[in-house]
Amino acid sequence: MRIALVGYGKMGKIIDEIAQKRGHEIVARLKETPTAENLNNADVAIEFSLPEAAYDNIKACLENKIPVICGTTGWLEKKEEVEKMAVDHNSAFLYGSNFSLGVNLFFALNEKVAEIMKNVDEYSCQLEEIHHIHKKDAPSGTAISIAEGIIKNNPKFNAWKLEETKGNELGIFAIREDEVPGTHSVYYKSEVDEIELKHTAFNRNGFALGAVVAAEWIKDKKGNFTMKDVLGL
Structure with missing residues (x-):
């Protein structure tokens, strides 16, 4: 082409x-x-x-x-x-x-996990993304896509916001450090344990x-x- x-x-x-x-x-x-x-x-x-x-x-x-x-x-x-x-x-x-192929598979897994977790009230949900210091926008577009996948499959949430999860707003922590190509994590946390879904890019x-x-x-x-x-x- x-x-x-x-x-x-x-x-x-x-x-x-x-x-x-x-x-x-x-x-x-x-x-x-x-x-x-x-x-x-x-x-x-x-x-x-x-x-x-x-x-x-x-x-x-x-x-x-x-x-x-x-x-x-x-x-x-x-x-x-x-x-x-x-x-x-x-x-x-x-x-x-x-x-990234891996990230798009992660999107599909994220939606499936969100659907499973929607009726489990013991767990709260939080997102985190880490990128290089040159990235202009926050949160990342990938993090927004992940958040939208959770919101679509879990009626507990109706919007996302930067920083901590509160009420019906799903929080995204955006961290900028060094030359990190991109790391995205979804945490489901209860009083006794934590489930983490994570994708780490090694390069671009x-x-x-x-x-x-x-x-x-x-x-x-x-x-x-x-x-x-x-x-x-």
């Missing part, structure tokens, strides 16, 4: 390397807003930029009928608008808060590979998708 990389930071460079190893051509490496000219007739765009740039980047790609794989977090208040845009322009859009390669696999999958498709569609979960 002909791939445009929109946003060319650490993730963009790893995606560049993995995509080429899988036989794809990188036709654009953009740090600026995409245009019809600089997208160079790409088959698909992979967007990993900054929260303040993501919407304009995605909009420009979809207006040029280029499907978008987006891994930028922190801009989701405009996600519904983008999904409508994908349909209106007869293109495709796939957002992932995390493209899993995120990058998942984004390229998603790009391969979405080619020639129309509409809005998630990693569940890609992985058949």
Whole structure:
């Protein structure tokens, strides 16, 4: 495929390397807003930029009928608008808060555990995420996806909030330290014990590979998708 990389930071460079190893051509490496000219007739765009740039980047790609794989977090208040845009322009859009295969399996396990725990009043629930000090948004998009999975399957909670769980609000502790690629934990705690569900990323390669696999999958498709569609979960 002909791939445009929109946003060319650490993730963009790893995606560049993995995509080429899988036989794809990188036709654009953009740090600026995409245009019809600089997208160079790409088959698909992979967007990993900054929260303040993501919407304009995605909009420009979809207006040029280029499907978008987006891994930028922190801009989701405009996600519904983008999904409508994908349909209106007869293109495709796939957002992932995390493209790692392991994390997407973790999402499925998290929902199952939340369903099991919903009737066990002895346990409280709390989330924690740890990321490198350069991460711009908190909590992480992955942590929000985990929280949404719990809220969907456990009627005790109707919203998430930063910091400690209180009442019907599921708490997320967001920690920023060193160069941690990403660690996410869900704790179910009672007076006598604790159950922990945890995913630890060792590096960014899993995120990058998942984004390229998603790009391969979405080619020639129309509409809005998630990693569940890609992985058949």
